[in-house]
Amino acid sequence: MVATPAHLLRSAQALGNEEVLRIRNDFPILHQSVNGRPLVYLDSGATSQNPLSVLEAEQEFYEQRNSAVHRGAHHLAVEATEAFEDARETVAGFIGAEAEELVWTSNATEGLNLLSYSFLNASLPGAAPESARFSLCAGDELVVTEMEHHANLIPWQQLAERTGATLKFIPVDDDGALDLEAAGRIIGSRTRVLAFTHASNVLGTINPVTTLVGLARAVGALVVLDACQSAPHLPLDVKALDVDFAVFSGHKMLAPTGIGGLYGRAELLNAMPPFLTGGSMITTVTMERAGFLPSPQRFEAGTQRISQAVAFAAATNYLSETGLSRIHAWESELGQRLVEGLEAIPGIRVLGPAAGQERIGLAAFDVAGVHAHDVGQFLDSRGIAVRVGHHCAQPLHRRLGLTASTRASTYLYNTTDDVDAFLDAVAGVRGYFQA
């Protein structure tokens, strides 16, 4: 049992505007004008910005320690390997895991594909006996939810198609909450995998992990948690949540693009067939066959994203030092401010929980008579960056009767002024487009 990470025990007192203004000094990109207005960056749900400490960590690595890892006996090779593995320990600790339970991936999408392809490999004839628990065939069921990002839907669709298993989904209600009664019926003795998002990238809802894990455990199904929108924003302890696997993307949590993590319980990772094969993941190789290393090297074929891993650790250190509970509390306040403000504007329909109900610091919405692309263009002309489109969640938008929406998403560097500038601009959208 891993002790609860120290940064999760900090006081939950929210950040305030004054502290956020100091935080903003660490983010050079935020200090610029866009279309003659100060940039208001409200698209961290898509990708976050990097503090100087992260940019410097990556540069310092290239200036001082760059080398291939886990090979070579020279000084730089040792330094690089230490930095790479220290980074793994730091990021693993950030989510409450042991170092060997964290596999580096390029992002959450790759982590989910790694799982789906490993399960596919386990389903093929001749798979190793220890991988039988991942093997799927006709009659087996995979369960996701209707609110999933395409990254946590399509890999499972493909796996079902290739193995003959059936993909089922837990529906969402009109308010965007999971229908837990239906979940109780859908998750059954045939369920082998339950994959769901911790926090919705569109609705902002935080799903009841404990309840869902309980349903999966009762039928012996594996649990995969998409932590893309939770790991950056709230205290995450994968052991306490008791999930089998979890994925997250570095670029959504102050790290560079190109690095992400897959958490898996050690005994599971060590029993899973590899996905990518090649150098660095093997024991003995002959011309006929190869043996594989245990996790995490088992899943890290080829030269890795070393500088990005080092920078990722600098990012989680930045978040830990600020305090995840405090970040979460602040973003919850910003999320409520967003929803309250949006609900007060005529013709705006907020997706997901109403004001006063729990949500993370983002809000997606529809503007009557104005397409999301036009809303985004109008906001951009005022220096405000938001996401428009289906946010890689077409089935959810269809369920809500939409093809696209506009989303504002906050992070630890956003002030209440950012939210107010956004709300003020949104209030002018329908007038401009004569809607």
Place this chain on the structure above:
Amino acid sequence: MSLDQLYQQIILEHSKARHGAGLAGTSVPGGASSGQSHQLNPVCGDEITVRVSVADGKVSELRWDGDGCSISMASASVLSDLAEGMTAEELRTVIDSFREVLRSRGKVAADPDVLGDAAAFEGVARYAARVKCAMLSWVAAEDALGQALAN
């Protein structure tokens, strides 16, 4: 570039007027051969279906169905006005010209003599993310025209 240069009044008006919109319950004009093309913008999920009818070597009708942003709706509406009465060759020329302007990142000016009201979309070329919105119905029309001529 200001927002008003992107959203010129003619674009805002066409985005509401939607000339040529509605395929349901309409039939191909008598004596014409037609082609139909469905195009999708995966970025936003917008879809459009364009039907081009050709009779005696001329576009007798261009109708469409779709839902999307003001740029894509206005673009389809302007195209419908523009295309009707043109020869297939003229329509191809106009489509090529429109594409060249939109893909130029603002380097190629629109020629109102060739593009008519579609010249108003010149500003879209400076917004890379919106070029696809403006092009969607034109790509569909090009495909539908090819089918109509082959039928």
